[in-house]
Amino acid sequence: MxxxxxxxxxxxxxxxxxxxxxxxxxxxxxxxxxxxxxxxxxxxxxxxxxxxxxxxxxxxxxxxxxMVGGSETFTVLVASEKGDQAMLMTKQELAGELTNNQGNWLFVDGQMVDAATIADTDLSQDNVLRLVPSIVGGSETFTVQITDASGHSVCEMTKEEIATSAKEANNWVFVDGQMVDANAIAETDLAQATEIRMTRPLVGGL
CATH class of the missing domain: 3.10.20.90 (Phosphatidylinositol 3-kinase Catalytic Subunit; Chain A, domain 1)
Structure with a gap:
């Protein structure tokens, strides 16, 4: 070697x-x-x-x-190209992954949680935690308008990231005003879209 x-x-x-x-x-x-x-x-x-x-x-x-020292660990399913791998992580490790790699997403029981709120999130061994690392390799990104409980934001996302968010967080995706199913995003020509919006179901009709 x-x-x-x-x-x-x-x-x-x-x-x-x-x-x-x-x-x-x-x-x-x-x-x-x-x-x-x-x-x-x-x-x-x-x-x-x-x-x-x-x-x-x-x-x-x-x-x-x-990490050592008695911190409680949780089973986290880490997504990879070969499928999910189960890992043990503490809250500190989860927060570190989200802070150091802002393209990474954490889903707690299907709800997306960011680095700022993970420390205050009440986790138990019954929660289903999934960590989705950022997708690399030059994938094309699209401007997505996101509506959630905190208001509106705009971010750049790949087609794979849009599909993952729609599936894992149960978000709705609208392409030029038309709702697109999560499973159909991969086949949708987003390059021709003038507007892509993602919203939680609770605010989807606003």
């Missing part, structure tokens, strides 16, 4: 620290700590994948060690 050095962002309770590590160092760290995660360009990978995945100087590598 190559001795090439990579800059790795390692999460700690006090913040992030940049550490120079070889590929083998990264693999050893993950293998030795069961609840440690590695994200390569926002995609979660395991120790086996780390041995063969393409890494270069432009690759963003992050390690999130499992």
């Amino acid at each position: 190559s001795d090439k050095i990579f800059t790795v962002h390692v999460a700690k309770e006090t913040g992030h620290e940049q550490i120079a590590m070889t590929r083998q160092d990264i693999v050893d760290t993950v293998s030795a700590n069961e609840n440690t995660w590695v994200f390569v360009d926002s995609q979660m990978v395991n120790a086996q994948e780390l041995e063969t995945i393409d890494l270069n100087d432009a690759t963003e590598i992050r390690i999130n060690p499992g």
Whole structure:
């Protein structure tokens, strides 16, 4: 295995620290700590994948060690290209993922929760938590007007992100005034749309 050095962002309770590590160092760290995660360009990978995945100087590598000290952990389904993977995370880790990667989404029982509110969200072992990492790779983004309990906002989203939000948070999507089913978004030509709106069902008729 190559001795090439990579800059790795390692999460700690006090913040992030940049550490120079070889590929083998990264693999050893993950293998030795069961609840440690590695994200390569926002995609979660395991120790086996780390041995063969393409890494270069432009690759963003992050390690999130499992927190210790008695903090309550929750089972979180982390979405990836290969499907959902169950991980144990504390509230602090969830907040860190959302803060450090603003494209990541967290759904608690189908409701989207942001970094600012996760600390005050009452979580129990019965909650279904899903973390959806930001989609990378140059996917085309679209301007989406979002209406929720806090008011209106505008953000840039890929077609995959729009579909995921519609499915996971039970949001309604309107393309040029026409409601589009979550399962039909992938086949919809959004490039020709003049307006894309996303709204919660409770305010959908306003």
